[in-house]
Structures are given as C-alpha cells and as structure tokens.
Amino acid sequence: MWIVIYMAQSEDTAKDIQSMLTDEGFLVKSRPIYKNVSDQDNCYEILVPQSEAYEARCILVDKGY
Template sequence: MWTVVYMAHNQADAHSIQNLLVNEGFLVKLKPIGKKEDGVFEILVPNGEAKEAHEVLVNI
C-alpha cells in the first residue's frame, strides 16, 4: 500500500519533491489529480516509509 505524504499544486513542484525524496532513498509515485499539466499531484511513498518521508519534507 502507498500513502500520500504531500500534495503538489503543479507538475514541476511534484517532480522537484519526487527528486528530493528519491535522492533521500525513498520509493516515490506521483498520481495526478485533474489535468496533468496544471492539476494537483499526490506524492506517495510506501506505507512503511511514510513517517520518515514526511519528516524529510518537514525539515526542508
């Protein structure tokens, strides 16, 4: 199962956050909500990594 750890407001922000988490060693999925170009993106990580991924995001 996957857990949402962040909601990005556009594709560029979603990719930036994805890259940050991947560089920290997390598996990451992006799920577009609405239009891909200008919609919201859910950023998901595996359930077991959600707390740690959230801590990384809070610390940036």
C-alpha cells in the same frame, strides 16, 4: 500499501519533491489528481510506501514543504 504524504500544486513541485525523496533513498510515486486537466494545471499526489511515510514526511518538513 502506498500512502499520500503530500499534495503538490504543480507538476514542477511534484517532480522536485519526487527527486528530493528519491535522492534520500525513498521509493516515490506521483500521480495527477484530475483526469481531464492539463499537466500544467493539475495537482499531484506524492505517495510513498506506508512503512516509509513517517520518515518521508519528516524529510519534507526539514526541507520546508
């Protein structure tokens, strides 16, 4: 089961977080929240498997997110 651990305010932030967590060895997905909004104006959910959620959140806190 995938769990949302962060809500990014832009596509660039979502890509940065996804890249950072992937580099740390986590499985990561991101998906837009709204269907009829351009990619630049959309918000994104960052998801990881439930078993990795706590550790991924700790990494985000350590990195200042």
